Amino acid sequence: MSGLEAHVVVRARDVDVALEVGPDECVALVGPNGAGKSTVVDVLAGLVRPDGGAVVLDGRTLSDDVRSVPTHRRRIGLVAQRPDLFPHRSVVANVAFGPRAVGATSREARGRARDALAAVGALPLADRAPGTLSGGQAQRVAIARALAADPAVLLLDEPTSALDVTARQEVRAALVTAAAGRPTLLVTHDPVEVMALADRVVVVEAGRVVDRGTPGAVLGRPRSAFAARFSGLVTVPGRATSGGVVTTDGGELASAPHTVPPGRSALAAYHPTAALLTRDDDGVGRRVDAVEPRDGLVRVVAGELVADVTLTRFAALGLAVGDTCRISVPADEVVVYEPDGGRIDG
Known part of the structure; x- marks a missing residue:
């Protein structure tokens, strides 16, 4: 299939997880703390080399147990719990950093940055300093930063967990825009986020897949104790x-x-x-x-x-x-x- 195919094997962490994400699909990866979710994200992002399996994007192997494409050449967009913006750069300069890093001219990079900020409703923040932003505003800027680099895959690692209820709603709307048209993997502990964003759910426990299916099937008629608790x-x-x-x-x-x-x-x-x-x-x-x-x-x-x-x-x-x-x-x-x-x- 086109999109993302991953089989992540990391023996030291006892993780053996296989999943697929279609070219226009958001898959939620859920499980208890220590289940292996972060290991999967780390391997996809190129931060950890697997002991087995492979990560394949649109037919191109990004990593397996003998080789690994460098992180900066993977076209992976990552939005984590904290935005981690450069405090000494303006919002637009933060967002333009990714395009500049891969060779865009300053003018091109700023244009792409403004387009990305507009896509997530954050263009009015372009000239602000990161220290003046609320948590929700900063996270929308982080999403724009990932978009400006035109990622082939988007990794969302608990992107709203540090936000209050109002900010979560705003950021979820931005995430819907960001995920459209590209394979997206969402790691979350929030069932509302799963229902709002995900097309499918993969449940992992102790480094293995124990359930997978549509949100309605997994959360409505769970096969694992964790999925039952997760759904309330x-x-x-x-x-x-x-x-x-x-x-x-x-x-x-x-x-x-x-x-x-x-x-x-x-x-x-x-x-x-x-x-x-x-x-x-x-x-x-x-x-x-x-x-x-x-x-x-x-x-x-x-x-x-x-x-x-x-x-x-x-x-x-x-x-x-x-x-x-x-x-x-x-x-x-x-x-x-x-x-x-x-x-x-x-």
């Missing part, structure tokens, strides 16, 4: 039955048909807003262990089960810590899978 689902350990899961604290969650054989260890996952919470004045239900405000809702924790309800609903129930309640979840909202999620080759 509650994961409940237990043992599979033919009709769902018996939880370790003795409860039961029914599920639509699943593939885990009865008797095996299993995880049941559901979104806490799908849970049905009722009061139980007979004292035979679950004890309310915690009540927490959460994203405009109220989270009720009762043993291993969790329910998120509106403040109005919570007030109507009159629940407090120590009271008893019942939490049930519709069977078609419950996903059951084995704890390790399985590994996906290639």
Whole structure:
């Protein structure tokens, strides 16, 4: 395929990850800390030489275990967590640095810099000093800097993780523009970012791919415990039955048909807003262990089960810590899978 094909093997870090990114596609790479995401980015950018596999861009091998194209000749655009702008240069000079470094004239470089700034809505910042910019403004300038170099591949390494909510929205809009028309790999811990930007998702754990697919498939019906947590689902350990899961604290969650054989260890996952919470004045239900405000809702924790309800609903129930309640979840909202999620080759 045209675009990016990568098989990254770094034995010292126990990483063996294969992925593909189409010529006009954004692929999100997600996983827990230490899973190998940064290693993949480092190999693609030319900062680490792999022990095996290969990185191929539009049919051209950039690296394998015997050779490596220098970083400055790869046409890789990298936007990291921090913009790291040159403090002594103006915004436009920062953005023009990339084109100048590959041989553009000063006039050409500044023209490309202004075009890139305009593309991300940052042209009015052109004559500003980096020290006068907000976090969101500085990150948009960093995106423009990557664009001005006309990258063949764009690497986005947690590009909004250091920003507040308002700035994240502005930067995401700039990232949509930046990613258009080129293969883009997005490393993120933000499920909203995945849904806003990614065409596909690759999940890595312990240096291996454990899930891949569209955002809707991976986040809606996850195959790994991490993907379930990432998407905001509650994961409940237990043992599979033919009709769902018996939880370790003795409860039961029914599920639509699943593939885990009865008797095996299993995880049941559901979104806490799908849970049905009722009061139980007979004292035979679950004890309310915690009540927490959460994203405009109220989270009720009762043993291993969790329910998120509106403040109005919570007030109507009159629940407090120590009271008893019942939490049930519709069977078609419950996903059951084995704890390790399985590994996906290639």
